[in-house]
Amino acid sequence: MQQSLKKSNHQLADTLIQLEVLNQATQQGSQFPAFTQKLRGLNLFPLKPTHLDIFQVNVGKMCNQVCKHCHVDAGPDRKEIMTRATMQQCLTAIAASSVRTVDITGGAPEMNPDFRWFVEEISKLGREIIVRCNLTIIVANKKYHDLPAFYKTHNVHVISSLPYFSAMRTDAQRGQGVFEDSIKALKMLNAVGYGQEGSDLILDLVYNPSGAFLPARQAGLELEFKKKLKAGFGVDFNNLFAITNLPISRFLDYLIQSNNYETYMEKLVMAFNPAAAANVMCRNTLSVGWDGYLYDCDFNQMLELKVSPSAPQHISAFNEAALNNRNIVLNQHCYGCTAGAGSSCGGTTA
Amino acid sequence: MEKTYYNPQDLKKFGNISEFSPGLAEKFFSYYGEVFAEGELTAREKSLIALAVAHTVQCPYCIDAYTVDSLEKGSTEGQMMEAIHVAAAIRGGASLVHGVQMMNKVKEIVM
Numbered sequence: 001m002q003q004s005l006k007k008s009n010h011q012l013a014d015t016l017i018q019l020e021v022l023n024q025a026t027q028q029g030s031q032f033p034a035f036t037q038k039l040r041g042l043n044l045f046p047l048k049p050t051h052l053d054i055f056q057v058n059v060g061k062m063c064n065q066v067c068k069h070c071h072v073d074a075g076p077d078r079k080e081i082m083t084r085a086t087m088q089q090c091l092t093a094i095a096a097s098s099v100r101t102v103d104i105t106g107g108a109p110e111m112n113p114d115f116r117w118f119v120e121e122i123s124k125l126g127r128e129i130i131v132r133c134n135l136t137i138i139v140a141n142k143k144y145h146d147l148p149a150f151y152k153t154h155n156v157h158v159i160s161s162l163p164y165f166s167a168m169r170t171d172a173q174r175g176q177g178v179f180e181d182s183i184k185a186l187k188m189l190n191a192v193g194y195g196q197e198g199s200d201l202i203l204d205l206v207y208n209p210s211g212a213f214l215p216a217r218q219a220g221l222e223l224e225f226k227k228k229l230k231a232g233f234g235v236d237f238n239n240l241f242a243i244t245n246l247p248i249s250r251f252l253d254y255l256i257q258s259n260n261y262e263t264y265m266e267k268l269v270m271a272f273n274p275a276a277a278a279n280v281m282c283r284n285t286l287s288v289g290w291d292g293y294l295y296d297c298d299f300n301q302m303l304e305l306k307v308s309p310s311a312p313q314h315i316s317a318f319n320e321a322a323l324n325n326r327n328i329v330l331n332q333h334c335y336g337c338t339a340g341a342g343s344s345c346g347g348t349t350a
Numbered sequence: 351m352e353k354t355y356y357n358p359q360d361l362k363k364f365g366n367i368s369e370f371s372p373g374l375a376e377k378f379f380s381y382y383g384e385v386f387a388e389g390e391l392t393a394r395e396k397s398l399i400a401l402a403v404a405h406t407v408q409c410p411y412c413i414d415a416y417t418v419d420s421l422e423k424g425s426t427e428g429q430m431m432e433a434i435h436v437a438a439a440i441r442g443g444a445s446l447v448h449g450v451q452m453m454n455k456v457k458e459i460v461m
Contacts, residue, residue: 216424
């Protein structure tokens with residue numbers, strides 16, 4: 001199995017080098033316009049939060065898959081895992097906040113030994129729970145086979161990546177056999193009521209391009225996915241979110257290795273959409289790292305760009321008012337969220 | 351003189367054709383934009399037609415552009431290759447159907 005960038009001592013495992021690449025001149029010697037300048041032109045700089053709605057918790061970088069585009073650089077060789085003590089700090093913060101949704105991500109969040117306890121405790125707080133489930137974890141080991149029932153018990157909103165309705169593109173991005181296992185897992189979720197008409201158990205899928213191009217129109221893709229997954233495999237789901245790949249971590253490595261980096265950045269910059277800029281997810285989201293540090297989004301987290309120093313840096317010092325007054329930290333990768341129809345963990349934004 | 355006739359960097363300079371004839375370029379690009387908008391055919395279908403035609407007119411710029419565009423419109427590799435086969439079939443068929451003319455001529459002059 002492929003190793004993470006970190007495990008293989010790849011230079012891009014150093015986030016400072018990633019930021020250096022994102023800010024360097026092109027081969028022609030020109031510079032991509034600064035993302036902050038684009039926002040300045042729209043009177044959106046400094047970018048401020050609108051309100052805190054989504055509390056996204058990354059409970060660890062350990063994963064059973066090693067996807068080629070993973071912005072977390074997750075994999076079986078990543079050992080960073082959120083402790084129960086940090087989860088407790090998250091629960092204290094959530095209970096005292098206006099947060100409506102707790103969005104649990106990873107890695108494969110289910111591999112955290114305290115995952116189920118965390119979900120049960122959030123459930124007691126009466127907030128919507130999203131789990132970003134990679135699907136294959138459900139069939140990876142017998143101890144995970146009951147996950148669909150567990151999700152159902154806590155009315156978890158399941159969001160799962162499935163880059164395409166074919167094995168060729170899915171396996172190319174997520175690993176050999178992932179498509180087949182994903183279909184098995186989707187059927188298990190369907191069997192307990194997820195994605196079924198009349199059921200309130202929501203199963204959403206995430207599409208992201210398998211390469212250096214932008215996603216197709218979300219609505220059209222959703223129809224196509226529904227048609228193909230139903231006809232080919234008897235699988236149902238609720239919504240499809242089209243997400244743009246951000247040029248960081250392993251996808252940045254792919255872009256550089258395949259000589260697509262500049263063309264892709266140029267594409268993102270040219271497709272800058274002011275409507276998407278106004279609706280970026282960092283304005284209503286707070287991202288918590290496995291060690292409790294706070295970030296404006298999961299991408300900033302992976303670039304180790306903590307929230308502005310004017311705001312609390314760690315979940316133990318959570319203060320909603322102070323966080324709502326922070327300036328959101330921006331860099332060139334942010335173009336990924338404002339290109340075309342916009343992109344967020346909940347799909348298009350414009 | 352360029353080392354090659356086709357430079358991939360030239361594709362993004364397409365708009366520069368307005369430099370020598372702004373009025374005609376403006377008309378062309380306005381028409382072009384409208385042609386590819388959603389209509390009776392979807393934008394995705396139009397992109398696949400463009401991809402097939404690009405192979406028929408053998409325009410490297412168009413092949414690059416409409417390969418990316420087809421992917422970004424949600425087409426699969428299989429659909430894209432089928433579109434090219436449609437172009438190839440018409441192209442091949444166009445040669446072969448002239449075989450009838452050849453046969454006509456043969457029958458005209460051969461005992």
